[in-house]
Amino acid sequence: MSNNLLKGKNGIIFGALNDQSIAWKTAQKCHEQGASIVLTNAPIALRMGEINKLAEACNAPVIGADVTNMEDLKNLFTKSMEHFGGKIDFVLHSVGMSMNIRKGNHYTKLNHELEYKTLDISALSLHRVCQTAYEMDAMNEWGSIVGLTYIAAQRVFPDYNEMADAKSLLESIARSFGYHYGVKNKVRINTISQSPTKTTAGSGVKGFDGFINYAEKMSPLGNADANDCANYCVTLFSDLTRMVTMQNLFHDGGFSFTGVTQAVIEQMEK
Ligand SMILES: NC(=O)c1ccc[n+]([C@@H]2O[C@H](COP(=O)([O-])OP(=O)(O)OC[C@H]3O[C@@H](n4cnc5c(N)ncnc54)[C@H](O)[C@@H]3O)[C@@H](O)[C@H]2O)c1
Numbered sequence: 001m002s003n004n005l006l007k008g009k010n011g012i013i014f015g016a017l018n019d020q021s022i023a024w025k026t027a028q029k030c031h032e033q034g035a036s037i038v039l040t041n042a043p044i045a046l047r048m049g050e051i052n053k054l055a056e057a058c059n060a061p062v063i064g065a066d067v068t069n070m071e072d073l074k075n076l077f078t079k080s081m082e083h084f085g086g087k088i089d090f091v092l093h094s095v096g097m098s099m100n101i102r103k104g105n106h107y108t109k110l111n112h113e114l115e116y117k118t119l120d121i122s123a124l125s126l127h128r129v130c131q132t133a134y135e136m137d138a139m140n141e142w143g144s145i146v147g148l149t150y151i152a153a154q155r156v157f158p159d160y161n162e163m164a165d166a167k168s169l170l171e172s173i174a175r176s177f178g179y180h181y182g183v184k185n186k187v188r189i190n191t192i193s194q195s196p197t198k199t200t201a202g203s204g205v206k207g208f209d210g211f212i213n214y215a216e217k218m219s220p221l222g223n224a225d226a227n228d229c230a231n232y233c234v235t236l237f238s239d240l241t242r243m244v245t246m247q248n249l250f251h252d253g254g255f256s257f258t259g260v261t262q263a264v265i266e267q268m269e270k
Contacts, residue, residue: 005238007034010084012076014040014067014129015094018050020199022148023094025230031058033234035090038080040065067095067125068117073132080138087140090237093129093147096122096201098163107161115162123169130177130189141186144237147174148229149191149248151256159206171248178246188245192232195223195252217263221253 011030015023016039030037039055043064055062063079065072081087099114099121126147133139152160153167171191178189196202196212205211216223224232232251235241250256 002032002034004034005234005240006030006090009035009089009237010080010086011035011037011090011092011237012040012080012088013037013092013094014065015092015096016041016051016054017045017048017200019054020226021094022194022197022199022226022229023092024054025226026092026094026233027054027058027060029227029230029234030090030237031060033238035237036060036084038063038076038083040076042066067093067128068120070128070132073128074136077132077136077138087143088133088138089140089143091129091133091139091143091145092233092237093126093145095125096148096163096166098122098161098166098204100162101204101206105161107158110162118162119166119169122163122166123173126170127173127177130173130181133187134177134181134184137185139181139185139187142239142242143185143187144241145174145181145187145189146233146236147171147189147191149193150196151193151250151252153193153248154256157211159211161205163205174248175246182245188242190236190244190247190249192229192236193248193250193252193256194229195219195225195255197223197226197229199226214264215252215255217267218258218261219253219255220258220261223255224251224253 013027037060039060039062065076099118149167152164174189174191181187
């Protein structure tokens with residue numbers, strides 16, 4: 001169902017890898033709500049070819065960019081503005097990758113060269129995206145930039161490993177850049193702290209099934225899925241949330257403010 005919440009708006013969506021990706025669902029919802037979009041992902045992800053199906057369904061060009069490469073980002077914003085014939089109204093940063101988790105390294109035994117890479121891909125990249133747009137004056141006033149994060153930035157989830165530190169940095173960048181971009185162009189920047197979600201990145205976390213089941217039991221509304229998250233992104237891209245900026249917004253069925261639930265107590269009593 002469309003309410004045309006994003007009619008006339010132009011957006012760039014990072015991170016649609018396959019039809020489980022949060023970015024994939026968000027692209028579909030943005031298209032449904034009347035937005036014009038450009039899809040982007042790392043060149044290696046584009047080679048898988050999946051994204052072309054989404055591009056066709058959303059009538060969107062695909063422009064490759066590695067989020068750690070400033071030249072790629074500049075090219076992406078330049079080509080996107082050419083395509084739209086104008087500036088950008090919203091950006092979804094839905095990017096994450098832990099090099100140490102991939103290698104199976106425990107948090108107490110990180111390879112720090114790999115950790116730099118993790119922080120660059122998963123956190124500094126939001127700064128890179130914002131700085132590129134800021135320097136190129138690529139965003140329309142009241143534009144909206146959204147990054148995706150996880151509650152391990154505030155509370156310890158041991159197997160989330162170095163990504164907890166990456167997400168803390170990501171949230172801090174959203175706050176700090178949100179200040180500067182707000183003052184300059186009234187552009188807002190927020191992060192959404194999403195429930196555990198079955199995607200390629202999510203399933204990379206050790207013990208993910210236990211993790212997602214526990215969160216389901218600990219959330220009064222249950223876990224928010226990727227479609228719910230996509231809907232929330234649409235609201236943040238729309239004009240209905242113009243005064244929301246520099247926030248970390250929990251989208252987790254109430255998990256973040258729940259001490260314990262009856263379902264968890266009953267499980268423990270078994
Ligand atoms: N799945 C979860 O449980 C969950 C929960 C909270 C937050 N998040 C966050 O949501 C975001 C999207 O993840 P997802 O769960 O949809 O998984 P996903 O694996 O579908 O998406 C991650 C994306 O990051 C892209 N990426 C990796 N390195 C890149 C690079 N160098 N340049 C450009 N793109 C690159 C990948 O190609 C992929 O498209 C991530 O930031 C993730 O941390 C996920």
